[in-house]
Amino acid sequence: MSQSPKQSAGRTVPTSADVARLAGVSRATVSYVLNNTAAVRISEPTRRRVREAAEELGYVPHAAARSLRAGHSRMVLLPTAHVPIGPLYSRFFNDLQWALRRLDYTVVQYGSVGLDPDEAARAWAELRPVAVVSLGQVELTPQGVELLKRSGAKAVITVGPQRVEGTHALVMDQAQVGRAAGAHLVERGCRTIGVVMPEEPGLEMFSVPRLAGVRAAAEAAGAEVLPLPLRYEEEPAGALAGRWRELGLDGVFAYNDEYAMLLMRALQDAGIAIPGETAVVGSDDLVIGRLLRPRLSTVHIDMVMGRELAELVDRVVRDPESAPERQELLDSRVVRRESS
Amino acid sequence: MSQSPKQSAGRTVPTSADVARLAGVSRATVSYVLNNTAAVRISEPTRRRVREAAEELGYVPHAAARSLRAGHSRMVLLPTAHVPIGPLYSRFFNDLQWALRRLDYTVVQYGSVGLDPDEAARAWAELRPVAVVSLGQVELTPQGVELLKRSGAKAVITVGPQRVEGTHALVMDQAQVGRAAGAHLVERGCRTIGVVMPEEPGLEMFSVPRLAGVRAAAEAAGAEVLPLPLRYEEEPAGALAGRWRELGLDGVFAYNDEYAMLLMRALQDAGIAIPGETAVVGSDDLVIGRLLRPRLSTVHIDMVMGRELAELVDRVVRDPESAPERQELLDSRVVRRESS
DNA sequence: TTGAAAGCGCTACCAA
DNA sequence: TTGGTAGCGCTTTCAA
Numbered sequence: 047m048s049q050s051p052k053q054s055a056g057r058t059v060p061t062s063a064d065v066a067r068l069a070g071v072s073r074a075t076v077s078y079v080l081n082n083t084a085a086v087r088i089s090e091p092t093r094r095r096v097r098e099a100a101e102e103l104g105y106v107p108h109a110a111a112r113s114l115r116a117g118h119s120r121m122v123l124l125p126t127a128h129v130p131i132g133p134l135y136s137r138f139f140n141d142l143q144w145a146l147r148r149l150d151y152t153v154v155q156y157g158s159v160g161l162d163p164d165e166a167a168r169a170w171a172e173l174r175p176v177a178v179v180s181l182g183q184v185e186l187t188p189q190g191v192e193l194l195k196r197s198g199a200k201a202v203i204t205v206g207p208q209r210v211e212g213t214h215a216l217v218m219d220q221a222q223v224g225r226a227a228g229a230h231l232v233e234r235g236c237r238t239i240g241v242v243m244p245e246e247p248g249l250e251m252f253s254v255p256r257l258a259g260v261r262a263a264a265e266a267a268g269a270e271v272l273p274l275p276l277r278y279e280e281e282p283a284g285a286l287a288g289r290w291r292e293l294g295l296d297g298v299f300a301y302n303d304e305y306a307m308l309l310m311r312a313l314q315d316a317g318i319a320i321p322g323e324t325a326v327v328g329s330d331d332l333v334i335g336r337l338l339r340p341r342l343s344t345v346h347i348d349m350v351m352g353r354e355l356a357e358l359v360d361r362v363v364r365d366p367e368s369a370p371e372r373q374e375l376l377d378s379r380v381v382r383r384e385s386s
Numbered sequence: 387m388s389q390s391p392k393q394s395a396g397r398t399v400p401t402s403a404d405v406a407r408l409a410g411v412s413r414a415t416v417s418y419v420l421n422n423t424a425a426v427r428i429s430e431p432t433r434r435r436v437r438e439a440a441e442e443l444g445y446v447p448h449a450a451a452r453s454l455r456a457g458h459s460r461m462v463l464l465p466t467a468h469v470p471i472g473p474l475y476s477r478f479f480n481d482l483q484w485a486l487r488r489l490d491y492t493v494v495q496y497g498s499v500g501l502d503p504d505e506a507a508r509a510w511a512e513l514r515p516v517a518v519v520s521l522g523q524v525e526l527t528p529q530g531v532e533l534l535k536r537s538g539a540k541a542v543i544t545v546g547p548q549r550v551e552g553t554h555a556l557v558m559d560q561a562q563v564g565r566a567a568g569a570h571l572v573e574r575g576c577r578t579i580g581v582v583m584p585e586e587p588g589l590e591m592f593s594v595p596r597l598a599g600v601r602a603a604a605e606a607a608g609a610e611v612l613p614l615p616l617r618y619e620e621e622p623a624g625a626l627a628g629r630w631r632e633l634g635l636d637g638v639f640a641y642n643d644e645y646a647m648l649l650m651r652a653l654q655d656a657g658i659a660i661p662g663e664t665a666v667v668g669s670d671d672l673v674i675g676r677l678l679r680p681r682l683s684t685v686h687i688d689m690v691m692g693r694e695l696a697e698l699v700d701r702v703v704r705d706p707e708s709a710p711e712r713q714e715l716l717d718s719r720v721v722r723r724e725s726s
Numbered sequence: 727t728t729g730a731a732a733g734c735g736c737t738a739c740c741a742a
Numbered sequence: 743t744t745g746g747t748a749g750c751g752c753t754t755t756c757a758a
């Protein structure tokens with residue numbers, strides 16, 4: 047057995063035992079001092095010696111060892127996939143992380159692109175997170191939830207359009223966004239309404255319920271709805287605009303402001319008058335929506351704040367029974383500008 | 387109560403010992419079977435018994451215990467902050483994660499907003515990652531690097547505008563972007579060039595070198611450069627446009643296409659002719675840059691691919707001496723459209 | 727072919 | 743006020 051002292055810079059990673067040795071105390075004392083354990087009182091000179099030794103060695107506690115010993119971690123795992131979800135979502139995401147860290151959780155995003163739902167759940171479970179907060183970018187099955195809970199997760203929370211068995215669900219009723227847009231278009235007199243469906247993968251979770259919402263609102267008023275698959279590029283937008291008149295649409299809900307901008311530009315280039323010939327409504331109320339002319343009408347979405355969600359996570363971790371299983375958290379309203 | 391009490395709340399997380407007991411073998415055998423250890427041969431019936439037991443219990447290995455025992459992990463840590471860096475970066479980021487997982491690393495993003503550089507490095511070190519890849523969103527000091535290496539990180543790689551002592555650096559020379567834009571504007575005849583500097587925090591790492599690049603190109607040709615702080619909102623853009631003529635600018639590099647769009651719209655609303663009175667150049671070659679009229683000229687950036695970086699990470703992990711300490715990885719060129 | 731047991735780094739209980 | 747030490751879940755050496 048070759049005991050090679052071949053650590054990267056020749057030295058080995060310092061442990062609490064090294065600190066104890068250098069300070070001339072026991073490992074227990076080191077632990078007490080560095081964790082400020084309230085139940086034990088250590089003399090000031092000893093404290094100082096321990097601190098100095100730790101400093102000198104560049105000692106950093108080993109999180110895995112600590113949580114192994116403790117039997118639990120404070121890791122909150124956020125599964126992510128690359129879904130170009132826009133500033134709204136990413137702002138929320140950031141707030142959430144910040145708020146969780148303030149509550150003393152270690153927040154870790156786990157990129158799960160290309161894993162199937164059960165593989166993914168297993169990979170997360172290996173890390174033994176105390177909570178998993180799925181923002182709906184990655185699918186979560188009831189089996190996955192069960193596995194996570196079995197491996198110690200106190201809270202499994204989903205934020206998204208769908209309800210998942212066994213989780214605490216923060217429902218974002220995307221259909222509501224579609225209903226708002228649909229109702230608005232109907233009210234503006236539209237009778238045949240197109241709904242842009244992005245072809246980029248990963249957006250179905252949002253686009254499908256939004257379409258359903260438009261449908262509900264439109265059909266209640268006797269208007270027709272036509273889904274319009276579209277890739278986020280100039281060419282397909284131009285092609286769609288090219289056959290616009292044969293589609294006979296007098297209104298369109300364009301998934302979000304970015305797709306709306308793309309389509310609107312293509313329609314204008316094709317000589318379609320907006321809103322005269324076709325009314326256009328986007329969603330998410332992005333800054334860019336105000337840059338084209340006519341200014342884009344949009345659905346403004348009020349999202350739950352990251353801090354609130356962080357508090358929910360904390361509450362569920364402390365007492366899994368304490369929170370409602372399901373909570374609505376999205377509110378939306380149409381901001382009418384000039385394109386509708 | 388409709389739930390069977392046995393497997394709901396009070397149950398404990400199954401360990402390899404539980405699997406061993408259920409299968410009627412030792413823990414060692416469980417480990418051999420589940421890890422397909424090549425050095426040991428286990429009979430097929432035993433293998434099956436172990437697998438079935440693991441399945442039945444929903445056993446998931448404990449990553450912390452495993453890496454504690456192994457003395458190392460395969461975790462690659464990517465520090466992140468919320469920097470609205472655009473699709474270019476986020477695409478790269480995603481590719482990197484995917485490629486690293488294919489090389490059997492566990493990729494974890496660690497949100498580090500609001501931590502100072504040394505706190506952050508310490509927090510990362512606690513997780514004992516085998517590699518840290520900093521995409522330049524979070525600052526890394528030489529002390530931080532030293533700490534990480536001391537705690538076992540084999541590779542510390544920075545990707546960004548700056549070189550950091552002790553790391554393998556993949557330099558993205560953002561100044562080059564500025565130089566390209568500056569040279570282009572000078573060539574179009576501009577003599578007094580504005581450079582938009584976003585006021586949103588976190589972008590200085592990109593905006594400052596880009597400004598320096600424009601300066602270099604402009605001053606070589608005897609042109610002047612004026613920094614223009616700007617927040618990403620309609621109002622400040624309008625205000626800037628309002629005092630445009632007194633600034634006497636005949637060209638502007640607008641940081642990126644989004645800021646360029648915002649500014650261009652404000653300038654047009656203020657009656658400034660583009661490119662006649664002022665030429666506008668953005669950066670990053672985003673889709674939206676083609677939606678306004680005139681179409682936006684931009685600096686197209688070719689970034690290194692995530693896969694290449696993943697391979698570099700792997701090489702450095704396996705042999706820290708094997709790779710060059712510094713490598714250029716950004717190439718840029720002006721795409722002239724109509725705004726310049 | 728399988729089992730017993732040591733030990734990774736840490737904390738918490740109990741003893742001194 | 744401090745030290746000794748068991749044991750968290752896992753892998754791996756050595757023995758059977």
